Amino acid sequence: MRITMIGSGYVGLVSGACFSDFGHDVICVDKDAGKIEALEAGRMPIYEPGLEQLVAANVAAGRLTFSTDLAASVAGTDAVFIAVGTPSRRGDGHADLSYVFAATEEIAAAATGPTVVVTKSTVPVGTGDRVEAILREKRPDLDMPVVSNPEFLREGAAIGDFKRPDRIVIGTDDERARGVMRAVYRPLYLGESPIVFTGRRTSELIKYAANAFLATKITFINEIADLCEAVGADVKDVSRGIGLDNRIGKKFLHAGPGYGGSCFPKDTLALLKTAEDFETPMQIVEAVVKVNDSRKRAMGRKVLHALGDDAKGKTVALLGLTFKPNTDDMRDAPSIAIAQALDDAGVAVRAYDPEGMAAAKALMPALTYCRDAYEAATGADAVVIVTEWDAFRALDFARLKGVMAAPVMVDLRNVYARDGVEGAGFSYTAVGR
Structure with missing residues (x-):
């Protein structure tokens, strides 16, 4: 499979490196020329145990490359992953989706044939619908189904989490897109990692629900800790x-x-x-x-x-x-x-x-x-x-x-x-x- 990863930050770089280690051909794209130059020189923009070695091995094998040219990277690809940042928007706490929609616009302009567009970024419920609407408006001539595929990577243990996941969540009702995603994750499926196929909106909500629940567990035990101090x-x-x-x-x-x-x-x-x-x-x-x-x-x-x-x-x-x-x-x-x-x-x-x-x-x-x-x-x-x-x-x-x-x-x-x-x-x- 030929995969394009838009965004070479934490999620995009780890995911791209792991996909390439599965045997796929991966291009990691980023607008930051300095970051791409550093990656091509073998310097990582983040610290993550094992990442530098994983990237070096797959670059040497010719399966992993880096680029600032999104148009050339998207042309002819089987799947395009959007892995850009979605920081909290100032004022209301909503996720800032401007990078997601900007990437979608560029994908629409660059696509040369049918491709599956996958949102790897953490996005609110309904974002996939908006991404799909942009693609249909800009390129009604192409079949570009939109899939939600949230990441569940822990910083400091991301490579292991990617290669030995608790589950893989794929949100789409499109059969062709399901087939492409099965092929993308085939190495993990053969290793019996559970794949959860669901609707796109459900997939988007799963990511937020999971993180909110884990945050709740942390906060709960911290309050119990205060009570422990009070009662001995x-x-x-x-x-x-x-x-x-x-x-x-x-x-x-x-x-x-x-x-x-x-x-x-x-x-x-x-x-x-x-x-x-x-x-x-x-x-x-x-x-x-x-x-x-x-x-x-x-x-x-x-x-x-x-x-x-x-x-x-x-x-x-x-x-x-x-x-x-x-x-x-x-x-x-x-x-x-x-x-x-x-x-x-x-x-x-x-x-x-x-x-x-x-x-x-x-x-x-x-x-x-x-x-x-x-x-x-x-x-x-x-x-x-x-x-x-x-x-x-x-x-x-x-x-x-x-x-x-x-x-x-x-x-x-x-x-x-x-x-x-x-x-x-x-x-x-x-x-x-």
Whole structure:
């Protein structure tokens, strides 16, 4: 199959590289000439474990190429995937679909024969209908069915998620389009990955419903963590106790500073806007968004409390800045709100992250950025674990204590056991324990 991927960001690049690894011929297109030039030179625009090697192998095999020329890339292709950004629109939280519709217009102008147009971008219900209307208006002479095929990739584990998915959702009622999509995903179908064929609008809603539900699980256990602190219980044991119930499941039941990243914040807002447009209130999701926003600020207050009555003039080391480990993504990361709360209180912040410091510097230029955890902790009155990178799971407590002004640890990810940290002479604050 010949596949064109429009958009070479996180979703487009990972999907394109994996499709090419299946044996398809893939062209990844992007308007950013600098990004395409970097990709052709083997430099990745994002950090994702294993991606650089996967791209290099398929470029060398001749199955994966990059281009800024959308017209030439679309001509004669079997399937065109739209994988452009859909950020939250300022003012109302609705997904900004301008990039999706611009790509659709260009596809219509460039297509030279029948092709299947696939929306891989996360889009609100009904977007596929609008994409189809544009194509029919611009090119009534061509058969270009529109398919919804949402992605379910976790940053930091995207390649594995793509190649060993829980499910593949394909939204279309067009038989020819179903056949093309079966051929595209044939390697996964042979591996018995379940394919869910459904209507296009249903497929679009599945993506939002999935992310809203996962965001709800995170927010639920964070509120349970607050109750655990109040009553003297341990949220880790509560999580395990309820997670072993297979009706609930253990995933996304880890208490922490709140969710962030490229999906949950914008997708919950977009779902709420869709519900508002269709006059169908979603009070649970509304509460999730509100609680998560306040959660991040509350973590800043937790750190200030650990510093004592007079925090002004003190120094804190933040370990981990990205919203989760194994990515360089800073979008809606809890570290941003925490750093702001500390700065507002007159606290100096020293920071270290294994992959996210370049992106963090653009958002938080006032922080002091360090080479490793121990440099960040030098002279600090408290060290705060914000993101659970592996590099922070086996810290040398003696070395850490030796460079700090005061032995205080705030563990916002519950990485450590209290006995071990306090046994090393630290004051220890965790979440929900």
